[in-house]
Amino acid sequence: MNDMTRTGLETETATAKISARGVQVHYGQNHALKNVSVEILDRAVTAFIGPSGCGKSTFLRCLNRMNDTVASARVSGQILLEGEDIYDPRVDPVQLRARVGMVFQKPNPFPKSIYDNVAYGPKIHGLTRNKAELDAIVEASLRKAALWGEVKDRLDAPGTGLSGGQQQRLCIARAIATGPEVLLMDEPCSALDPIATAQVEELIDELRASFSVVIVTHSMQQAARVSQKTAFFHLGHLVEYGDTGDIFTNPKDPRTEAYITGRIG
Amino acid sequence: MSVLMILAAIAVLAIAAYFLARQRALASTNGNPRLLHSLPLYYGWYGTIAVLLPSLAALALWLIVQPMVIEARISQNLPASLIADASKRELTMADVRRVAGGLDTAVAMGTMSEDEARQVRTESTNVRDKLAAVGVALGSEVSKEVLSAAQDYRELASWGAAGRTALVIVLAVLGLFWGVTRAKADFRARNRVEQVVLGLLIAASSIAILTTVGILWSMISETFDFFSKYPIQDFFFSLTWSPNFRGGSDLGILPLIWGTLYITVVSMLVSVPIGLFAAIYLAEYASKPVRAWVKPLIEVIAGIPTVVFGIFALVTVGPALRDWFAAPLGLGDSGSSVMTAGIVIGILNIPFISSLSDDIINAVPQSLRDGSLGLGATRSETVKQVILPAALPGIVGAILMAASRAIGETMIVVMGAGAAAKLSLNPFEAMTTMTVKIVGQLTGDTDFAAPETLVAFALGMTLFVITLGLNIFALWIVRKYREQYE
Numbered sequence: 001m002n003d004m005t006r007t008g009l010e011t012e013t014a015t016a017k018i019s020a021r022g023v024q025v026h027y028g029q030n031h032a033l034k035n036v037s038v039e040i041l042d043r044a045v046t047a048f049i050g051p052s053g054c055g056k057s058t059f060l061r062c063l064n065r066m067n068d069t070v071a072s073a074r075v076s077g078q079i080l081l082e083g084e085d086i087y088d089p090r091v092d093p094v095q096l097r098a099r100v101g102m103v104f105q106k107p108n109p110f111p112k113s114i115y116d117n118v119a120y121g122p123k124i125h126g127l128t129r130n131k132a133e134l135d136a137i138v139e140a141s142l143r144k145a146a147l148w149g150e151v152k153d154r155l156d157a158p159g160t161g162l163s164g165g166q167q168q169r170l171c172i173a174r175a176i177a178t179g180p181e182v183l184l185m186d187e188p189c190s191a192l193d194p195i196a197t198a199q200v201e202e203l204i205d206e207l208r209a210s211f212s213v214v215i216v217t218h219s220m221q222q223a224a225r226v227s228q229k230t231a232f233f234h235l236g237h238l239v240e241y242g243d244t245g246d247i248f249t250n251p252k253d254p255r256t257e258a259y260i261t262g263r264i265g
Numbered sequence: 266m267s268v269l270m271i272l273a274a275i276a277v278l279a280i281a282a283y284f285l286a287r288q289r290a291l292a293s294t295n296g297n298p299r300l301l302h303s304l305p306l307y308y309g310w311y312g313t314i315a316v317l318l319p320s321l322a323a324l325a326l327w328l329i330v331q332p333m334v335i336e337a338r339i340s341q342n343l344p345a346s347l348i349a350d351a352s353k354r355e356l357t358m359a360d361v362r363r364v365a366g367g368l369d370t371a372v373a374m375g376t377m378s379e380d381e382a383r384q385v386r387t388e389s390t391n392v393r394d395k396l397a398a399v400g401v402a403l404g405s406e407v408s409k410e411v412l413s414a415a416q417d418y419r420e421l422a423s424w425g426a427a428g429r430t431a432l433v434i435v436l437a438v439l440g441l442f443w444g445v446t447r448a449k450a451d452f453r454a455r456n457r458v459e460q461v462v463l464g465l466l467i468a469a470s471s472i473a474i475l476t477t478v479g480i481l482w483s484m485i486s487e488t489f490d491f492f493s494k495y496p497i498q499d500f501f502f503s504l505t506w507s508p509n510f511r512g513g514s515d516l517g518i519l520p521l522i523w524g525t526l527y528i529t530v531v532s533m534l535v536s537v538p539i540g541l542f543a544a545i546y547l548a549e550y551a552s553k554p555v556r557a558w559v560k561p562l563i564e565v566i567a568g569i570p571t572v573v574f575g576i577f578a579l580v581t582v583g584p585a586l587r588d589w590f591a592a593p594l595g596l597g598d599s600g601s602s603v604m605t606a607g608i609v610i611g612i613l614n615i616p617f618i619s620s621l622s623d624d625i626i627n628a629v630p631q632s633l634r635d636g637s638l639g640l641g642a643t644r645s646e647t648v649k650q651v652i653l654p655a656a657l658p659g660i661v662g663a664i665l666m667a668a669s670r671a672i673g674e675t676m677i678v679v680m681g682a683g684a685a686a687k688l689s690l691n692p693f694e695a696m697t698t699m700t701v702k703i704v705g706q707l708t709g710d711t712d713f714a715a716p717e718t719l720v721a722f723a724l725g726m727t728l729f730v731i732t733l734g735l736n737i738f739a740l741w742i743v744r745k746y747r748e749q750y751e
Contacts, residue, residue: 069638071552098641108632111655120650121640171636178640 017042017182017212018063023077025058025067032058034236035077040182040229045204045213047227047244049220051264054233056216060184063214064100065093081182098125101180105187107167109159109174114151117159117170118142121178137177144210145173146203165196172203176211183207185215189222201226220260224248232256234264271324271430275437279316282441286312286448293449303455308448310458315444318461320437327432331425338421339414347410357411360403364392364415365422367401374399382419387412481729488726491719500723506686508706508717516720518727520686524696525672528607528682531692532671535611537664540618547619548626549648560623567616571676578609578681591693599683601695606681610674614667621666625659626652658743665739669732675700699724 018040025033033055040046040063048056058067065086067073079086086096098121109117118138121127128134138155142148147169151162159170168188175183185204189197204226207213217223223230224244231241232253240247240256251257258264287309294300301308336358340348348354368385371377376399377385385392392407407415448454492500495516503517543563547556583600590604591597629652637647653660675698683695684705706721713719 064639066635066639069635094641094643096641097639101641102635102639104632104635104639106632108630108636110633110636110651120637120642124640124642124646124650174636174640 015041017082019080020059020062021078021080023059023062023075023079025055025062025076026074027058027070028072032236033062036233036238038231038238038241040212040214042212043208043210044229045208045215045227046229046231047223048214048216048231048233049218049223049259050233050239051259052218055236056231056233057186059233059238060186060214060216063182063184064097064102066097066102068093098178099180100182100184101175101178103168103171103175103183103185103188106191107164107171109162109167109170111158111160113156114142114159114162114170115155118173118177120174125178127179141173141177142170144176144203144207145169146199146206147173163196165192165199168192168196168200169203172200172207176207180211182212182214185213187216187218190218197222220248232259234259267426268324268328271433274434275316275320275324278320278437278441279313282312282316282444283309285441285445289445290448290450290452290454301450302453303458307454307458308452311452311454312441312444312448314458314461315440315447316437317440319440320433323436324429324433327425327429331422331429335418335421335425339418342417343414344410360407360411361414361418363401363403364396364407364411365418367396367399367403368415368419370401371396371399383416385412385416484722484726484729487719487722491716491723494719495716500720504688506702508720510712510715510717514717516716518699518724520688521697521699521702521724522727523688524603524682524686525698525700527603527692527696528610528678528698529668529671531603531607532610532614532674533664533668535608536614536618536667536671539611540615540667541622541660543615543619544622544626545648545653547623549644549652560620563616563619565616566613567620569613571613571674572680574609574613575676575680578605578677582609583681586693594693596691596693599693599695601681601683602693603682603696604692606678607692609677609681610671613674613677614671617667617670618663621663622656622660625656625663628659629655658745662739662743665735665742669735672698672728672732672735673700674698675704679704699728703728 016039019038020040021037023033023036024031036055036059048060050056061067062075062079063086067075075087081096081100084091101121110120112120115138118141119134122134122137128137139148139152142151147166150166151157151170159167162170168191172183172185172188188204189200192200201222204213204215208228215223215226227244229242230244230247232239232247232251232255234255240251240253242252247256248260251260255264287305290301290308291298291305298305339361340354340358343357347357368377368382372379372382377395385395387407387409392412393403393405396403500516500518502519503515504519505515505517506520508514508516547560551559579600583602583605586602586604586608587598587600591599591602633651633655634647637651638644642650678698678701682697684697684701685695686702687694687696689696703721703724706718706724711718
């Protein structure tokens with residue numbers, strides 16, 4: 001495992017959930033992501049770290065084709081989800097996003113009740129046959145997101161009335177309810193206070209049991225705490241990818257070392 | 266000195282005050298602006314304000330009060346028979362002013378000397394002919410009382426003008442001294458000038474409110490006058506509207522309210538779906554270049570005068586509806602109909618709804634769209650289930666404001682729906698609205714004592730209450746649901 005960056009590509013494909021090969025992204029004239037290849041493992045937390053503007057969020061948004069909504073974005077290269085190219089014309093990006101859920105930087109609950117927020121995905125995708133099944137999914141999702149105890153008596157209250165940390169956990173519950181295989185998180189704690197951050201981090205660790213989780217973070221401590229694999233991005237390049245422990249204690253690339261010791265970034 | 270001359274004099278003093286005050290402030294620090302509390306120009310502006318504010322206020326007050334005082338004085342001297350009641354008194358005073366003005370003209374043209382104008386008597390001169398010679402035509406012979414009153418009027422007015430000039434100029438000069446003497450280094454000119462600006466801003470916003478109050482006031486007294494001459498229950502509950510200036514009219518408002526609401530509902534059925542769909546397309550689907558072209562093009566409709574829409578209703582929509590729908594369906598053969606006016610008003614309101622709704626939809630945070638798309642929702646599901654509910658209060662507000670406009674529309678109704686007040690369910694029949702009848706009752710020869718004329722004020726008041734209610738309801742909806750998202 002220590003030689004992940006050099007030999008892991010071949011040896012780990014068996015358990016890889018997503019494999020990206022030579023991904024390039026342009027925003028108009030701006031070359032935002034340069035030739036990124038990475039294998040994201042199933043049932044593990046992968047962290048993307050790097051200074052602002054390094055391309056880590058851009059890459060994350062490629063994984064569920066959220067970049068399609070940006071008119072100027074052009075994506076090339078290959079991204080395989082369980083061996084299937086997600087940029088193949090036959091793939092419906094809407095269906096893809098149901099399999100690859102996303103949690104955003106700022107909590108963005110819909111202006112609906114807590115229940116309706118969580119039930120949104122299952123309703124759209126027709127995952128349930130009756131109200132009882134829907135109730136069960138909502139409860140299970142809220143339990144997984146460690147929010148059930150706090151909101152079970154006020155499921156009809158508006159989701160926007162919750163505190164920031166609760167809102168973010170509601171958004172995570174909303175993403176889980178659709179039954180995704182991969183959960184993408186774009187700096188999910190940057191708008192939260194330390195206590196809420198700790199709760200969400202704990203939650204991420206539990207989610208690892210059922211999903212493949214990819215998290216973009218500005219905080220190296222957070223990456224070290226929650227992830228098993230870490231990728232370091234710099235100026236659009238994937239500089240180094242490997243076990244989190246190795247990246248932080250024994251970085252191979254001088255740029256990685258400079259970043260984690262605080263000399264760049 | 267005429268008012269124009271006084272204003273010119275004040276302006277000269279104000280400009281002088283600006284430079285003097287600025288100069289003096291700078292001189293107090295030996296020309297070093299850094300030692301002044303405020304920038305030099307603030308001292309200048311303070312000087313200008315000190316000249317303008319008191320003198321202009323005094324001038325305005327004088328111009329309002331002088332005619333009142335003079336009329337009160339003159340009417341004291343007139344015999345009681347000429348000022349028996351308010352309308353008679355008004356007529357006599359108009360005569361007096363007209364004769365006085367005629368004498369002024371005669372003096373100005375040199376056909377009469379100032380002394381002659383003062384001393385001329387009806388016994389010795391035919392004043393009517395004399396004034397007709399200088400182009401002032403009078404309706405009747407000038408009576409002795411009116412002529413002497415007119416001479417008094419001229420006397421008082423010339424005294425008033427002199428007093429006015431003196432007071433205003435003295436105030437302006439005092440203001441100049443005040444403003445200039447206070448211009449010293451430690452005087453907080455900036456703060457004082459900003460206080461005056463604040464006062465200006467407050468005055469501007471209160472004028473808008475006072476206008477509403479004024480409109481209400483002008484209608485309330487006439488409305489009460491109407492209800493003293495026509496029973497209130499007949500006005501609100503009678504089913505017929507047939508005014509007759511020879512008396513014995515039926516002035517029931519119900520046919521008019523029915524016509525107004527019917528036309529409004531039809532127009533909303535046209536404008537709300539089309540406007541809303543256009544807004545959704547523009548805000549959610551259209552690319553930037555398309556939006557940049559389509560939005561202004563839709564808004565062009567808003568700039569077309571309603572009378573042009575009326576022509577469109579009269580010559581195109583009306584006959585088309587009659588020939589293609591009303592006649593084949595056996596619903597009548599009238600080109601003017603509720604449908605015609607309703608559809609055209611609806612078209613008029615499309616840009617209003619689409620433009621406002623587009624802004625409101627755009628204000629829904631992008632994060633909500635991302636959140637929904639990120640869960641695997643399509644654009645359409647996102648619009649239906651997230652964007653529209655979030656934008657709903659604003660959209661409802663826009664719709665209610667459009668409804669207010671439809672209720673108040675007059676020209677298109679006259680040309681599209683006719684002027685016959687009827688209670689009918691048939692949308693292809695000619696009907697009319699309250700606004701049309703207000704215009705109808707107030708145009709032509711009107712007698713402001715007859716209920717047939719005064720009913721216009723009661724209609725106006727009702728309309729005002731209805732639209733005010735709608736606007737308040739719109740505001741309430743917007744307030745109530747506003748805090749759903751940041």
